[in-house]
Amino acid sequence: MRVVKGPGMRRPASYIIAIVSMHFMGGHEGLAREPRVHGFVQNQTGVFISPDRSATEEYQAYPGAPRETFPSNHGDKLGRLSMMRNTLQIEADWEPLRWLGLHATFRGVVGPPLAADRDAQPPHIPGFREAVEERRDWVAEHFYNQADLREFYLDVHPVQLWSLRIGRQQVAWGEAGQYRLLDCVNPLDSTWHFGALESFDDQRIPLWMVRSLVGLSPLFGTLEVVWVPMVPLIERPEDTVTVPLSMVGAWGLPPAPRQGDVSVTTSKIRRRIFRYPNQTPANSRAGVRWVGEVGNFSYSLVYFYGHQLSPPIPSRYIVGEWPGVDVELDFPRQHLAGFSVQTALPFPISTLLRLEMLFEPDRTYPMYSELKKLEKEPTSDDLRTIARFERREKFTLNYAFTIQQPAVLRLVNPDDVVVLALQFFHSYIAGFRPASLEDCASFKGDCILEVPGYDSTLMRRHHFRVGWSLFTSYLHGMITPRVSGAWLFAADAWRRNFKNGGGFLSVGVDFAFGRHWRLGLAVNQFFGDDPYYGMGFFRDRDEVNFRVRYQF
Amino acid sequence: MVRGVARVVILVGMALEARAEEASPPHFLDATNWTRTVGFEPDLVGAPKAGVVLNAETMDEYGSWLADGVRALVRDHGMVLDVREYRPIHPSRGYMESTLAAWGRARAIETPGAIRKKGIADYAGGLPFPRPKTGLEVIWNVFFGYQGDDGWVRFRVYWVSASRGVTRTEDWSWSYIVRGMDRTDLAPRPHLSEFKARGIRYASLAECEAPDDKAGTLALMFRHDEPIDQRGFLWVPPMRRALKMVFGAPGIPWNQSDMLFEEIRGFSGHPEWWDWTLVGTRTILAPMHADVRLGPGETEKVVDFGSAPHWNPRVQWEPRPVYVIEGRPKFWTSLYDRVVLYVDAETFLVPLREGYGRDGRLRKVVIHAFNASPEETFEPSPLALALAVDLKRMHATLFMTWETKANVGFSASDFNQAAILRMGR
Numbered sequence: 001m002r003v004v005k006g007p008g009m010r011r012p013a014s015y016i017i018a019i020v021s022m023h024f025m026g027g028h029e030g031l032a033r034e035p036r037v038h039g040f041v042q043n044q045t046g047v048f049i050s051p052d053r054s055a056t057e058e059y060q061a062y063p064g065a066p067r068e069t070f071p072s073n074h075g076d077k078l079g080r081l082s083m084m085r086n087t088l089q090i091e092a093d094w095e096p097l098r099w100l101g102l103h104a105t106f107r108g109v110v111g112p113p114l115a116a117d118r119d120a121q122p123p124h125i126p127g128f129r130e131a132v133e134e135r136r137d138w139v140a141e142h143f144y145n146q147a148d149l150r151e152f153y154l155d156v157h158p159v160q161l162w163s164l165r166i167g168r169q170q171v172a173w174g175e176a177g178q179y180r181l182l183d184c185v186n187p188l189d190s191t192w193h194f195g196a197l198e199s200f201d202d203q204r205i206p207l208w209m210v211r212s213l214v215g216l217s218p219l220f221g222t223l224e225v226v227w228v229p230m231v232p233l234i235e236r237p238e239d240t241v242t243v244p245l246s247m248v249g250a251w252g253l254p255p256a257p258r259q260g261d262v263s264v265t266t267s268k269i270r271r272r273i274f275r276y277p278n279q280t281p282a283n284s285r286a287g288v289r290w291v292g293e294v295g296n297f298s299y300s301l302v303y304f305y306g307h308q309l310s311p312p313i314p315s316r317y318i319v320g321e322w323p324g325v326d327v328e329l330d331f332p333r334q335h336l337a338g339f340s341v342q343t344a345l346p347f348p349i350s351t352l353l354r355l356e357m358l359f360e361p362d363r364t365y366p367m368y369s370e371l372k373k374l375e376k377e378p379t380s381d382d383l384r385t386i387a388r389f390e391r392r393e394k395f396t397l398n399y400a401f402t403i404q405q406p407a408v409l410r411l412v413n414p415d416d417v418v419v420l421a422l423q424f425f426h427s428y429i430a431g432f433r434p435a436s437l438e439d440c441a442s443f444k445g446d447c448i449l450e451v452p453g454y455d456s457t458l459m460r461r462h463h464f465r466v467g468w469s470l471f472t473s474y475l476h477g478m479i480t481p482r483v484s485g486a487w488l489f490a491a492d493a494w495r496r497n498f499k500n501g502g503g504f505l506s507v508g509v510d511f512a513f514g515r516h517w518r519l520g521l522a523v524n525q526f527f528g529d530d531p532y533y534g535m536g537f538f539r540d541r542d543e544v545n546f547r548v549r550y551q552f
Numbered sequence: 553m554v555r556g557v558a559r560v561v562i563l564v565g566m567a568l569e570a571r572a573e574e575a576s577p578p579h580f581l582d583a584t585n586w587t588r589t590v591g592f593e594p595d596l597v598g599a600p601k602a603g604v605v606l607n608a609e610t611m612d613e614y615g616s617w618l619a620d621g622v623r624a625l626v627r628d629h630g631m632v633l634d635v636r637e638y639r640p641i642h643p644s645r646g647y648m649e650s651t652l653a654a655w656g657r658a659r660a661i662e663t664p665g666a667i668r669k670k671g672i673a674d675y676a677g678g679l680p681f682p683r684p685k686t687g688l689e690v691i692w693n694v695f696f697g698y699q700g701d702d703g704w705v706r707f708r709v710y711w712v713s714a715s716r717g718v719t720r721t722e723d724w725s726w727s728y729i730v731r732g733m734d735r736t737d738l739a740p741r742p743h744l745s746e747f748k749a750r751g752i753r754y755a756s757l758a759e760c761e762a763p764d765d766k767a768g769t770l771a772l773m774f775r776h777d778e779p780i781d782q783r784g785f786l787w788v789p790p791m792r793r794a795l796k797m798v799f800g801a802p803g804i805p806w807n808q809s810d811m812l813f814e815e816i817r818g819f820s821g822h823p824e825w826w827d828w829t830l831v832g833t834r835t836i837l838a839p840m841h842a843d844v845r846l847g848p849g850e851t852e853k854v855v856d857f858g859s860a861p862h863w864n865p866r867v868q869w870e871p872r873p874v875y876v877i878e879g880r881p882k883f884w885t886s887l888y889d890r891v892v893l894y895v896d897a898e899t900f901l902v903p904l905r906e907g908y909g910r911d912g913r914l915r916k917v918v919i920h921a922f923n924a925s926p927e928e929t930f931e932p933s934p935l936a937l938a939l940a941v942d943l944k945r946m947h948a949t950l951f952m953t954w955e956t957k958a959n960v961g962f963s964a965s966d967f968n969q970a971a972i973l974r975m976g977r
Contacts, residue, residue: 038764091767093977103977155974160965163974172792199790215970217746217963222970291969293750296783298796298969342796344783346668349885350798408803408885415945417804476711476947477808478719515721515763551764 039090040518040551046082046193048075048116049523050540059257059532070257072531075250075541076116082250082543083193085144086110101155111144111192113137119249123272126324139248143191151206165211170204171226173289173302174356175340176400178467178486179425181358182302182338185209185226185287187242187309194251194538196467196486197506197524197545205239221292228285228306230277237276241331242310246453253537256454264317264369264453270324275315277307277331287336298342308334313366314389314452316375321383329452332364354402363396365459366452368440392448395430418472427463434461456532464489480510488534502528502535508545520547577655583928586642587873590651590682591897594638594835594873606633606837606869617837617871619894621906621917625941629714629861636868639841641898643679643698645929646736651678660688663824667882668779671824677734677742679900687828687877690895694819697900700932700958701738702729706761707953708848709809714861714946722766722807728756729962733777737930737959746964751777755784755967759975768977772967773799779822782813785969787976794972802826803885809949810940812887815918817935818902819893826879831892835871838903839921840896842867844936844953846923851937851952863948865937867921873897874904888915899933909944917941931958 050073057072075082088108095101113136120135153167174182178196186204188195195203209228216223230240245252255266277283287304312329319325338358345351372387401424406417435445437458450457466489471482487503508522522545528536578589587593600606600614611618611626618626618633625631642648654676663669672680672692680696681689704727711720732747732755747755754775760766770787772794781801785794800813802825814821844854844867856864874894881888889912894904899922907916918940922933938951965971 036761036767038762038767040764091764091977157974160963161970163970170792175793175795177791201790201792204792213970213974215965215968215974217965217968217970220746220750220968222968222973224973291973293969296780298785344781344796344798346780349781349801349883352796352798354796406798406804408801415805416808473808476720476810476949512720512765514719518765549765 035092035094037090037092038552039088040549042085042087042089042547042549044083044085044087044193044545044547046084046543046545048080048082048541048543049078050075050542051078055540057531068257070531071254073540074119074254074531074538075543076114080116081112081114082116082541082545083114084111085192099157101157103151103153103155104149105151107146107148107150109144109146109148109192111140113140113144114250117249119254120252121246121255121266121269121272123247123274126270135249139191143189143243143248161215161217163213165213168206168208169211170201170206171209171211172200172204173287173300173304174338174358175342175354175402176356176423176425177354177402177421178423178469179356179398179400179465181356181398181400182300182336182340184302184304184306184309184336184358185228185285187240189243191243191245191248191251193545194504194524194526194541196484196504197522205242207240208235219292220294221290224289224291226285226287226289226304229281230279230283230285232279235279237279238274240277240279241307241312244310244312251538251541253451253454254532257456257532264314264325264327266453268324269327270322271326273326273328274312275328275330283307296343300340302336302338302340304336306334306336307331308364311366311452313364313391314369315391317372317387317389319385327453334363335361337361348405348407350406352402352404354404355399356402357397357399360396360398362393365392365394365446365448367391367449368437368447368455368458369449369453370441370455371443371447392446394432394446394448397428397430398426400425413472413474415476416473418470421469423465423467425463425465425467429459429461432459432461450534451537454532456530457534478512480512481508482510483507486535490529490534502526502530502533502539504535504538516550516552518547518549518551521545577652581648581652583640583642586648587640587898590679591875591900592683592833592873593640594871596638596835596871599638599835599871600635600837602635602637604635606635607631614837617835619836619838619904619906620892621914622837622904622919624914624943625864625917629864629941630856630859631864632866633837633869634866635837636841636843636870638871639924641840641896641925641933642928643899644700644737644931646741647678647698649678650676650734650736650742651682654678654680655682658692660686660692662688664827665882667822667825669824670778671822675734678736684875685830687830687879688823690830690875690877690900691819691823691826691828691879691893693900694893694895694902695823696734698736698932699730699817699901701731701735702960702962703727703932703956703958704960704962705935705953705956707951708852709807710855710857710863710950710952711809712857712861712863712948712950714863714948717860717862718857722763723761724758725761726756726758727960727962727966728754729964729967730754732964738961744964746968750774753777755964757967757971770794770972770975771797771799772969772972773797774967775822779824782821785972787972789977792976794969794976801885802881802883803887810916810942810945810947811918811938811949811951812940815905815907815916815940817938818895818905818918818920825883826881826891829878829880831876831878833873833875833897834894835873836894836904837869838872838874838894838896839867839869839919839936840872840899840901840903840933841870841924842921842936844921844923846934846936846953846955848954851954854937855950855952861946861948863939863941863950865919865921865939865950867936872903901933913944915942915944917943934958 055073058067059070117139118132157163171185285306316328340356367390371390376386439445440447467486469484473480485505490501511519528539530536658680760769768789773784888907892906905918909915941948
């Protein structure tokens, strides 16, 4: 072999080899992959450590109302279980052909009923603090014990530029981390623990859908189209929306305190009737995302047309020949649009900035529960009185800004980086007319609520939150201490006695032993000045949480 | 007087002739002249013969044939070297063709104190600096050394404690395009147009296959023509998102291992991030034809996991011509005061590397053992195993290749966000 200086020699054989190999190898997937099965068995146990679950305080539900005594601490007594979740998860991947793959994830969960679930508000159990056993068992049966083929999809990659994923799956858009803004496709089930302490991957309810990806390298971008057809028979309607937190007690919302005399409180409700989106093509959801890069900036543009996954919005109020009232709730249609931008700063080295913004042009808000319009008077044929709850559609803007800084701090950790992430979240409701509870009683202003049925959660024009996370690892990843938390500011403390908002702090350490064993220990503290607003709903559910996992 | 002038004229003439010879390209490049044309041949006088076994007892006789770091591992930590005969290595035909075509064009630019200023100009392909004269030229030869145009490797990583043995393992696969620009072996040549448009020289996509808590992690990384941070995306399975990330700032370990990003394959990063000095040339033992049989469980047979310090591989070492260069980091984040690279003078691969801590003591020894190329006219020498030993922590990380293939034929669309979104689970 000899190379002579001059124009490059034509090497047809090499070109043929290259072209043929490109066609048949087709990228990473062209290289043989053996079938893979992996998973884990895990026990996660939490114990409440707040000293006095039975603490109460006088609570004034609205100005002028008599002060009454309500539980001011939530959760359960010191030493009682906050959770116990035994999980078997198995994932399998098989690629019978170079352009065809199959993935399945099975998750089986077993957990005992918890005493704290006496506060659960199942749809069909009337009142409050009655039928305690039935409530606990219902929660355990519906949320703590599951056998679920969580994900089951086919990957088809027939040509280099285009791929399809068909089946039950998760799609996560956006990069905001702790906050779900553009992550709008899958609903959540965070009934077993406080959502911010668990990964969204575990909380998302997978949906049957079709996802198409077209990689357009010349444009430095990727077009992603998602269609959720709402498959009848296979998909349960309740799995297509986020599980309301009123349905559980240990990590759900405490029963609403007594409110106005004509308000709809927990104690008055006989039955909640959820009008889940029908499994029909007309109810299908669809969205599109363009992901691209311009220089040092990565960005995405998102549009999605779906349902408002949370919270359910009260629609009708029904009184009949039975004690209490029936309340119907539905999940309105919604347009979502937004974008995200990520970039890395040259200085300080490795600094990452992320901005994610979501526009909700027609977000539906529930209103103060006293606000209803009569829809039907009782008749001799139908003794029901039906009223329609008021609701408002508002243009809402949400954005989250994140700064992530991996830093070499040899004094703190001589061998590995220390990672700090800070997040700022702001939500703004356009055209909002502030209202006090007095205003609401006289039908003035936008008496919209954060949590339906909880008149104590009167919405504000602006919402601010900050979140943070700090972690590093020692001994080559064997020990990973971490601190994370968030604080929700109360902008109008003067209005509702909630002085300084609320938040949580989680201090934990993870251990990795060998290839199989993983342990985690965390102390989680919750703060909130008002026990019936914001993070106050979770206050004093302080717990120690322990996790042991054997993975294979 | 006349005789003196004549002597000066002759000397000047010889110098000019030598310089002209160096500057002018050779008439041809092939396996017969590659070594002496671009590097130098090993000095084998007194070298240990094939079949010699070097260990703590026998090493004194051949101490000068060992790099300092290797000497420390043999003397203090029980490593054993099996010596084989020297075998020359040459790159692919396409690479030699490019080297010849671009001969003498590249210029190395010193960038003292600057980390974002480009340290090379007019690079046009192949080996930029045949017969390098400075440390900077040597490291640019490493940067542009022959590794094929792309490749794929599947490997297992072992975290090894000198006292407790193997503490953890992970399985990874890694695809990469070494040359997004100035390609030598595969079509399209000379550039992948998408990479050229974005100034991307190198792209890699690593996927963790096991264990379960990391399975599905994907790291897509780009190295640009300009000395900007190596950035890309990390697919985090618990988040199901591709987050933009910066990879490989000096001093940062790869995946909590003893191997820093900058130490992968001997040198990984931008030459502009260090100040380089050519210490000299030597002939030392290095594992460039390691003769390791690859495969799950097969590669591991060369490592003595059972005896302390549990990380010693036993492979074939041969006398190799090397450039010894020293790098002093410009980044304050660096773990080291200085690093020493033993750069193979034929392949410009880095089989041996040492890192010296802020206290001046030898802290890290990194060994990359290569097997013979399966087809030298078209493929580079495959990496068989890598070992990073942290002598301060008495801990090591072993990377054992199970399967590898070079010049696979990847395209730019295998290394973009669509790929990571498609593969993400």
